[in-house]
Amino acid sequence: MDKIKVEGLNLFYGSYQALKSIDLTIRAREITALIGPSGCGKSTLLKSINRMNDLVEGCRLEGTIEVDGRNIADLDVNGLRKQVGMVFQKPNLFPMSIYDNIAYGPRTHGVKNKKELDRIVERSLRQAAIWDEVKDNLKKSALALSGGQQQRLCIARALAIEPDVLLMDEPTSALDPISTAKVEQLVQTLKKEYTIVIVTHNMQQALRIADRTAFFLQGELVECDQTDVIFNSPSDARTEDYIRGRFG
Numbered sequence: 001m002d003k004i005k006v007e008g009l010n011l012f013y014g015s016y017q018a019l020k021s022i023d024l025t026i027r028a029r030e031i032t033a034l035i036g037p038s039g040c041g042k043s044t045l046l047k048s049i050n051r052m053n054d055l056v057e058g059c060r061l062e063g064t065i066e067v068d069g070r071n072i073a074d075l076d077v078n079g080l081r082k083q084v085g086m087v088f089q090k091p092n093l094f095p096m097s098i099y100d101n102i103a104y105g106p107r108t109h110g111v112k113n114k115k116e117l118d119r120i121v122e123r124s125l126r127q128a129a130i131w132d133e134v135k136d137n138l139k140k141s142a143l144a145l146s147g148g149q150q151q152r153l154c155i156a157r158a159l160a161i162e163p164d165v166l167l168m169d170e171p172t173s174a175l176d177p178i179s180t181a182k183v184e185q186l187v188q189t190l191k192k193e194y195t196i197v198i199v200t201h202n203m204q205q206a207l208r209i210a211d212r213t214a215f216f217l218q219g220e221l222v223e224c225d226q227t228d229v230i231f232n233s234p235s236d237a238r239t240e241d242y243i244r245g246r247f248g
């Protein structure tokens with residue numbers, strides 16, 4: 001099933017065109033990786049899906065992005081961001097307790113009942129595979145956790161508002177190999193329930209976890225296909241050159 005449909009997307013930062021005529025369909029409950037050299041527009045596309053670029057002065061967009069068949073430009077932005085959660089490159093927890101970090105989103109969406117909040121916090125931490133590590137320390141500062149734990153806590157925080165799409169912008173680039181493996185394993189578990197779009201610099205990561213991979217170059221989508229097709233028999237010579245490390 002198609003979850004996100006990008007059609008004829010052109011995006012400009014002032015006079016600079018960062019995305020050119022992008023047509024891309026993202027399927028529900030799959031992991032789609034966005035790959036390509038630095039500056040090719042991967043993060044720009046990711047941020048467009050939950051309208052983070054609304055906040056960027058001088059940013060202008062043509063074309064449409066639909067989530068579940070609805071043009072996101074017509075949606076209430078808070079409602080959109082509840083449906084489409086985001087996890088960033090560096091863990092960006094609030095300087096508060098583990099519990100309060102997870103409860104923050106639900107509270108801002110009006111959940112006040114303590115039992116209900118407890119339930120959401122436990123569920124989110126379990127889903128993010130970090131419950132066992134933090135369950136006895138929920139009142140402790142989230143910032144005292146390791147970088148890898150903080151990133152899984154960020155994922156739990158995103159899950160707490162019950163999105164159905166998760167956008168991840170290089171979520172493991174600041175992590176050590178063991179934490180990276182844990183996050184990758186987690187992402188693969190989450191795809192049973194969530195549609196996941198992940199920007200990665202790491203081609204091996206795309207190969208390990210993504211169902212489909214989209215290759216971008218200089219603001220263009222060169223091709224998008226099943227990950228094994230992109231890595232083993234891409235249809236465009238530029239993809240082949242990138243995958244083989246002929247440029248980066």
Ligand SMILES: Nc1ncnc2c1ncn2[C@@H]1O[C@H](COP(=O)(O)OP(=O)(O)OP(=O)(O)O)[C@@H](O)[C@H]1O
Nearest residue numbers: 013016018036037038039040041042043044045056
């Ligand atoms: N807020 C902004 N204002 C102006 N130009 C921007 C802005 N954000 C990004 N750009 C430019 O748009 C282009 C695409 O940037 P983007 O961050 O989407 O690329 P990327 O593929 O994610 O790169 P990286 O892998 O280095 O993060 C780059 O040339 C970048 O300099």
